[in-house]
Amino acid sequence: MFRNTAVLVIAALTALATFSPAQAREQKQVAITFDDLPVASTIQTDEGWAEITRKLLGTMKRNKLPVVGFVNEGKLYSNDKLNPKRVALLKAWLDADLELGNHTFSHRSLNSTPLAEFQSDVLRGENILHEMTKAKRAKLRYFRHPFLHTGRSLETRQAFESFLNSHGYTVAPVTIDNSEWIFARAYDNARDANDLDAMNRVAAAYIPYIESYFAHFENLSDKLFGRQIKHVLLLHANAINADHFGELVAMMKKRGYKFITLEEALTDTAYRSTDTTTGAYGISWIDRWALTRNVPAGFFKGEPRTPEFVLKLAGVESG
Ligand SMILES: [Zn+2]
Numbered sequence: 001m002f003r004n005t006a007v008l009v010i011a012a013l014t015a016l017a018t019f020s021p022a023q024a025r026e027q028k029q030v031a032i033t034f035d036d037l038p039v040a041s042t043i044q045t046d047e048g049w050a051e052i053t054r055k056l057l058g059t060m061k062r063n064k065l066p067v068v069g070f071v072n073e074g075k076l077y078s079n080d081k082l083n084p085k086r087v088a089l090l091k092a093w094l095d096a097d098l099e100l101g102n103h104t105f106s107h108r109s110l111n112s113t114p115l116a117e118f119q120s121d122v123l124r125g126e127n128i129l130h131e132m133t134k135a136k137r138a139k140l141r142y143f144r145h146p147f148l149h150t151g152r153s154l155e156t157r158q159a160f161e162s163f164l165n166s167h168g169y170t171v172a173p174v175t176i177d178n179s180e181w182i183f184a185r186a187y188d189n190a191r192d193a194n195d196l197d198a199m200n201r202v203a204a205a206y207i208p209y210i211e212s213y214f215a216h217f218e219n220l221s222d223k224l225f226g227r228q229i230k231h232v233l234l235l236h237a238n239a240i241n242a243d244h245f246g247e248l249v250a251m252m253k254k255r256g257y258k259f260i261t262l263e264e265a266l267t268d269t270a271y272r273s274t275d276t277t278t279g280a281y282g283i284s285w286i287d288r289w290a291l292t293r294n295v296p297a298g299f300f301k302g303e304p305r306t307p308e309f310v311l312k313l314a315g316v317e318s319g
Pocket residue numbers: 035036103107145146147
């Protein structure tokens with residue numbers, strides 16, 4: 001009897017010893033962020049935007065996802081007048097206990113806009129957000145660069161980052177970058193053409209496409225850090241996600257992901273890696289850290305491609 005118990009204890013300890021590292025490897029974590037709020041779509045009606053918002057927030061609530069949404073305040077205006085129905089969409093995000101961040105007023109690129117102009121677009125983009133977050137006793141604390149463009153020169157980049165700092169903002173990096181916006185455009189175009197079959201084909205390709213980006217950046221994370229860092233996923237507040245975000249969430253759960261806040265993700269020491277990249281492209285922070293470390297070109301291989309039929313439907317040449 002005693003002998004059997006001892007065997008069981010040893011078996012349990014062995015199981016624990018082999019289980020722990022595996023579990024650590026499987027405990028992947030991701031913070032989900034949505035850009036271009038309230039809505040990025042060819043749908044332009046207030047009712048259409050309300051429906052997209054309702055569906056997105058429904059999926060977030062059902063799955064208890066601590067999402068941060070990045071706002072372009074310029075989109076709150078209809079014919080140069082503040083549209084209360086659009087402001088109400090942002091309030092719905094805050095009422096769902098989600099956080100909002102600044103994505104500039106008019107979504108220009110820091111790579112092609114003079115720094116002073118760009119900075120005033122950031123300040124213009126926080127007027128309503130400030131009021132709304134204050135009413136919620138919350139703080140406006142994150143900034144996401146449009147197009148992930150962080151400046152063509154190190155000088156611009158650093159000057160802008162100290163500007164952000166002095167205005168209380170933290171940059172919201174992205175690790176799982178992707179071209180989901182091309183799928184969103186293809187989906188919008190198919191719907192606008194009443195082509196239900198094309199919508200379904202785009203949606204069917206969308207989930208495996210985003211999953212392939214997870215696989216890609218998990219691989220780069222392993223190669224660069226020897227572990228899975230706490231990831232940040234970039235998506236947009238669009239129609240394809242209104243209809244299919246739930247399937248994406250299921251895919252992430254199946255891959256072993258736990259959903260964390262952006263604040264929690266940024267506690268990962270990976271985000272303190274040196275990044276001196278500048279250039280024309282908006283890329284993942286994993287790519288930036290790798291470029292800063294001068295990794296060989298082969299390091300980046302295997303980046304997923306957008307299927308031809310999706311590019312064609314979206315009217316985009318490559319992605
Ligand atoms: Zn954007």
